[in-house]
Amino acid sequence: MSIAEYSPLILFVIVSTFTPGGATTLATASGAHFGYYRSMPFMYGIALGLGSMAACAAAGLGGVILAFPSLQFAMKLAGSLYLMWLAWKMTRSGPPHLHASVKRPTTFVAALWLVWHNPKGWAMTLGAAASFASVASQPVYLVFTLGCLFGIAAMFSLSLWCIAGLLLARLLQTDMQWHFFNALLGLLLAISVIPMWL
Helix, strand or coil, rough: HHHHHHHHHHHHHHHHHCCCCCHHHHHHHHHHHHHHHHHHHHHHHHHHHHHHHHHHHHHHHHHHHHHHHHHHHHHHHHHHHHHHHHHHHHHHCCCCCCCCCCCCCCHHHHHHHHHHHHHHHHHHHHHHHHHHCCCCCCCCHHHHHHHHHHHHHHHHHHHHHHHHHHHHHHHCCCCHHHHHHHHHHHHHHHHHHHHHHH
16 A cells, blocks of 8 residues: 555644644643653653554444443543643643642653543544544554554654743743743643533
8 A cells, every 4th residue: 555545644643643732732841841851751651642542443442432421421521630630730830940839740651541531532543543444454454553653643743842842941031931831831731621521
């Protein structure tokens, strides 16, 4: 199969992973407060989580989760509460040398947990599996293709957002600018919860 036949899927994955949302907001904040290298476990957790979610969606697990409204609601609620807690911590933090509320980057396990409790992510990866099932000649190829594409694209996207946060941090000179920046990121993170409920 040629690369041209995969191009619609690749475009879908790129747009899905680069669009601003909870993970990209957290990557920007992490880059601003902790730098790129200290943010890598978080980015690896999100990338692995999204890649494994896409693989599971292609294998059929996503359909099972979406078939049980109570399970879907519980996941949505847990994910929303966690994101709101992170948003609250973010808005209360100051410059990197004062950030008493955010002492370390989000961990690999927390990032993985966050992704797997996101019904929007399940819907997106399940939609990709259903829409692009024809690109793979066998189901196992679809599992592998979706898992790899979503994982790689997420890591690349989060890296760019993290670097953007790092560059923004160099422009912020005063405590007031840092408080405004953190409040804005916290607000964006809180807003990112809304699409999960629509």
